[in-house]
Amino acid sequence: MSAFLTKIQYAVVILLCVALGGALIDDRAAWHAYYAAVILASLFCLLRAKLIVEWFLRSPFWVKVFLVAIIMVGGLELSWSLVYGQQEEGLVINIGENYYQLSSIYSRHFYSGLAMVISIPLFICLYGVKIYQRPIFLIFMAMGLFVFLLVVLVLGIDEWQNTSSRVQLKGDWPITTAMEYFFIIIMLFSFGKGVDTLSIIKKGSGIIVAVCGFIFVWLTDTRSVLVLLTLYCIWYVGKSFPSCPRNIRLLIILTLSMVVLGCLYHFNVANRLFSTYFEIVQYFNGQPNTSMGGRFSMWKGSIFAILESPWSNGIGERYFYLQQYVMLNEYSNRAALEAMLYHVHNEYLDALSLKGIKGLLVMLLLFSSGVLMAVKDKIISGDFAFFLLLIMIYCLFDSFFIHPDLVMLFCVISALYFSLGRDSIIQSRLVQGNG
Template sequence: MMMRIAEISKLMKTEQGRGIVFYSLTIISMAFFFVSGEISRNAYYMLTYISFFSFAWLVWREKKLYFYWIPTLVLLLGLSKWVWAITTINHQLPLIAEHYKISGKRMILGAFVIYCVYRLSPEWRLPARLVQVGTLILCLTIFVVACIGIEQVIHTGERPKINSDAATSGAYMFTVLSLVTLWSLRRVFPRHYAAPYFITLVVSFILLGVTQTRSAILLFSLFCIASMLHHIVTTPGRSRLIWLGIFSAILLTGIFSLSKYSDQLFDRVETVKTEVQQYSAGDPSTSIGGRFGMWQAGLWAFTQHPWGQSADTRSLETKEWLDKHQPKNEIAYLNIQYHTHNDLVESFSLQGIVGGMIMLGFFLGLLLVPLFGKSPRYEALLLAIPVIYFSMGDSQFYNRESPYFILLVWGYFMMTRQVKTEHSRHHD
């Protein structure tokens, strides 16, 4: 599937060819994101460079710019991170600036991708087989990543880290991948999606279970329940009983597969209640207590420097607050040197009012754009809800990899939804 430059140049001369190039590079980058970061990034950068020149060509041809909310917000968000990183001095904590410099640059480039997808994709007519193959590649990615993750747990006993230095960050993006893959299966295989759909669903749940990432497990569990109920209710007559039996068998298989790790999984779920009770009783030395402490310290640091500050200054301000109010919050002390575990608090405390409002606007855009407009795209909520939900308890945009994957998925939804394949008429 890896295309030569000459082949890409030839394809870019037609509308259908442009669609094939954009779609293929998006699939390559998304699929390899969890297997080979280098290949994923190279495909993404190739896509961004093509998009930049396509953007310049569009502006030259049309003699004007069109306004779209998401590309604009992505550009502003990337600029707010990148400009902050290159204009602040961080001698003690240079890694924070380096992370935001990279993630900001990737978002700036990604804004051109999203703009071109919005502007060009209504004219694309992708081959149905290409979309089907792309969906199957995403399915294969889920199975490969699940096998690798389960193998790591069996041999090491530790939570698997999926393309990340932390099990949580990998689990967040894997959740997004699973949701977009499940949606794609229903869209491009409207008559034959059920079996692979629910097998993929169970495999995804098993991997999230062994990562023991509570927020991802909770969100995906709710999706699983809603998805199963929807399918059972909408399936006609006798087929409903057949599928109910199949779903029950798949569910039992998933539960059996997880039984070996159920103690650790349920222990982590149970600790949520315990940690909240401990924090309420004045003991902040828990994971949740650490987050509460970091959020409060970060917001206090924002009030001291509402127009932004360096990571070094914020570190001093947040530790000063912890010294006064939660001196025993060791988890907050340990993690505040990296980020505040909340993208809104993170943006306000570092990039100030401007950066914080841009971050808030981006989240609102993710939620509202799919719901309103001439053609609502409700499927994009499968990206918006997880991203916002996970960003309330962690810092997704501090991570150098997650932001560009999020943009790829948004572009994928826009391309696949707007493109009319020979199969899509069954689902529209």
């Protein structure tokens, strides 16, 4: 039985890697792999049902809180989307010449909640497995990324981004693609360092991944992900730099310097960053119809909506408050009117304006318990704490739970980090069945 359960754990890890890498090309394949991993993990829990309660009771306090917070956040997303989705069923919003069905927006929140609720068996199944000690894990993830790069190089970057099949597979949300690149890079960096048997390959592939990460994330022209990637690379290099041999340090410095200079020159990143400053200046000079101006208008409109209805709102109801404020106080900002139906580019304001104070509290509980779990008790990994901090920074400038693909990948990464759990005795008893 123990050998069978161990094979289930390995199969779950491989399926989660498929979900993580497959999301770069086809989100449907990623979701199928995720569902299959959940089914196998549920089978693992079913076979060890009597020991699951003991596992939960003996697990550290912040592990319990983190798992409960995931259920609470996911359950709130599910219940809110079902209740208000039924109330506003068939409601269509007219923005300019376009008409939008609210049911499609509610379905996004529904699948985000579903991804979180069903992820619990993954955490139980993988806790303490120490997957980073298996070289096959890093090889599998690296191969997936390199295959993707070959596809892009063969098709050509422009053709891959603009082809109709790409739009059909990935939809029209470029931010999700950028964040998927970011998640892949984090996993390769975080878990690759533990593969001691492939130290030489690991150091070389780390540089390659850094190059690919800079190029392909910056190609998306997404400022929030650009900031996250820069912060992560600074933190990762700063943490691992002192332990590297001198020749590896020089190689890292040279490689990163060439990548930064090349991206600044060829991909016009500097102009993108400067445009942010000019858009802010334009907003305060009475010209709000820009990307940053739209954000300011939506944030102020969200505060107005929260004050008008602080407990909870449907999407249509919130849009009424937002539209009322923007039309009267923000020069009828077109950039805000077109985007704020879906989200307001701030997850905390989204949670408050849609689900009320309870939505904000459970989300903060999720992030804070994960950070404390990693830092205070050193249960999982310091990398996980920094990953959560970056997600919290991202939520200041964009919305997260409107993108079910990102929520699913967040659950995948969190479950893989759980494999670094320190209490291997509990995991051993789950696998061996010793009582």
